[in-house]
Amino acid sequence: MKKTFKKIINKVIMCVLWLLPKTIAHKLLYYKRVHKKLNLKNPKDFNEKLQYLILYKHGEKEKECSDKYLVRENLKELGYEDLLPKLYGAYKTFDEINISELPEKFVLKTNNGSGTAFICLDKNNFDFNKCKKMLNKNLKRNFAKESLEYHYMNIKPLIICEEYIDDGNGKNPLDYKIHCFNGNPECILVCSERANGLKRDYYDLNWEYLNYTKEEYRNINSHKKPLNLEEMIKIARELSKGFPFVRVDLYNVNGKIYFGELTFTPNAGINKNLKQEALDYFGNLIEI
Numbered sequence: 001m002k003k004t005f006k007k008i009i010n011k012v013i014m015c016v017l018w019l020l021p022k023t024i025a026h027k028l029l030y031y032k033r034v035h036k037k038l039n040l041k042n043p044k045d046f047n048e049k050l051q052y053l054i055l056y057k058h059g060e061k062e063k064e065c066s067d068k069y070l071v072r073e074n075l076k077e078l079g080y081e082d083l084l085p086k087l088y089g090a091y092k093t094f095d096e097i098n099i100s101e102l103p104e105k106f107v108l109k110t111n112n113g114s115g116t117a118f119i120c121l122d123k124n125n126f127d128f129n130k131c132k133k134m135l136n137k138n139l140k141r142n143f144a145k146e147s148l149e150y151h152y153m154n155i156k157p158l159i160i161c162e163e164y165i166d167d168g169n170g171k172n173p174l175d176y177k178i179h180c181f182n183g184n185p186e187c188i189l190v191c192s193e194r195a196n197g198l199k200r201d202y203y204d205l206n207w208e209y210l211n212y213t214k215e216e217y218r219n220i221n222s223h224k225k226p227l228n229l230e231e232m233i234k235i236a237r238e239l240s241k242g243f244p245f246v247r248v249d250l251y252n253v254n255g256k257i258y259f260g261e262l263t264f265t266p267n268a269g270i271n272k273n274l275k276q277e278a279l280d281y282f283g284n285l286i287e288i
Contacts, residue, residue, distance in 0.1 A: 011146075018145045025148060026051050033270045046282035050269035053244055053288065054149060058264060061242070062151040065262045068111040069158050075259060078238060083250075083259040086163035093139070094132040094159060099123070105164040110135060112155040113143030114263075119164060119172070135159050147268040167253045174223065175260065176232060178248045180240030181285035185233050187212075189247075190223045200273055205233055212278035227255035245286050 013032070017025040023040060030038035030051060043052045065071050072084055088106060091097050097108075102123060108131060109117035116138045120126040139159065143152040167173040175191035187210055193199045199219035202210040207225040226232065236248035239262065249260035271279065 014146055014148075017148065022055055022148075026055060029148060030270060034272065043288070044283050045276070045279040046274065046286070047270050047279060049283050049286040049288060050245070050265055050271075053286070054151075054265055054269055057244065057288065058151045062264050063153065063155065065246075066151045066264065067155045068109065068261060069160055070111075071262060075239075080235065080239070080259065083235065083257055085165060085258055088161040088163070091159045091161075092157075094136050097159070097161065099128065102161065103163075105166065107162045107164050108135060109160060109162075110138040110157060111160055112157040113138065113141060113146075113152055121164070149265050149268055151264060165251050165253060165258050173251045173253055174226075176226060176250045176252055177263070177266075178232065178236035178240075178250065179282070180236050180243070180246055180248055181282075182244060182287055183237060183241040185236045185240070185248075186282075186285060188232075190219075192219050192223070202278075205229075210278075212274055214273055214275055217273040226252040228252065228257060232257055244288060245282075 017029055020028070027038045027040075030036065030047070034047065038051055039048055040052055040055070043049045065074060069090055072087065075081060075084055085107075088102060089097065090111075102120075104120075104123050106120050106123075107117055108120070116135070118131045118135065120131075139157040144150050165173050172194050175189075177189040177191060178185050179187050179189065185205060187205070188203045190201045190203065191198060192201070198217075200213050200217045201219050201223060202212040203223070204210055207229065209222065232250055232252060235250065235257065239248050240246045243264070245264070247263040247266055249263055251258040251260055267273075274282075
């Protein structure tokens with residue numbers, strides 16, 4: 001009951017913020033989340049500069065690359081089609097999906113926001129009714145309004161069904177999120193333990209651990225250097241060209257590299273899991 005009430009209050013707050021002038025809305029949201037004033041005249045740290053980019057720099061290219069369906073065309077044009085998970089179909093509604101034609105394992109998600117993926121590991125025991133209800137709801141959501149991330153505006157909503165990337169361990173594969181600044185890869189965030197509370201660990205390009213994450217968000221175990229790390233860095237460099245900041249999200253399963261997505265505003269541009277030293281360092285790397 002408490003969580004439901006909190007969600008309702010947050011939804012009401014975002015609806016009110018959506019009606020305000022953008023700069024005022026972002027200042028209020030920023031103060032609500034980190035209890036600091038947002039400096040847009042002279043932004044310095046990572047969060048402030050991401051807010052600046054959201055308000056004044058992001059445009060059509062960021063929108064196209066945030067669309068989880070259209071971004072596939074972008075990778076094809078750049079010669080990276082082999083990184084894309086197999087696409088089983090794209091649908092305007094859930095009812096268009098022919099379930100009998102799908103493999104035993106797959107991923108269903110919408111293309112118009114974040115956090116909308118449903119993973120099926122066993123088609124015979126998958127709750128399709130729940131999935132249908134949530135995906136059709138997500139098709140109608142305005143993710144720009146929910147988080148003040150305007151590059152999600154006007155994305156033509158679709159449900160897409162993709163290959164499930166299986167590492168053979170019965171768990172979601174590690175996410176390798178390469179932080180790129182002005183086309184230059186700087187460091188790699190490894191996301192793990194999604195089922196038990198997401199953990200975040202940073203490494204430099206030589207796979208030395210970086211003490212960027214607050215203690216409560218770190219994994220107690222170190223991660224092995226992935227195979228073909230140099231190739232992953234090269235891919236990130238190519239995909240990040242032309243952007244002041246973008247996070248290139250990849251998977252690497254036994255040396256096979258897969259594309260995940262391009263992320264322009266991690267945590268809606270308000271990262272609370274990073275230490276202030278890391279926020280300052282990343283902020284210095286963004287040229288605006």
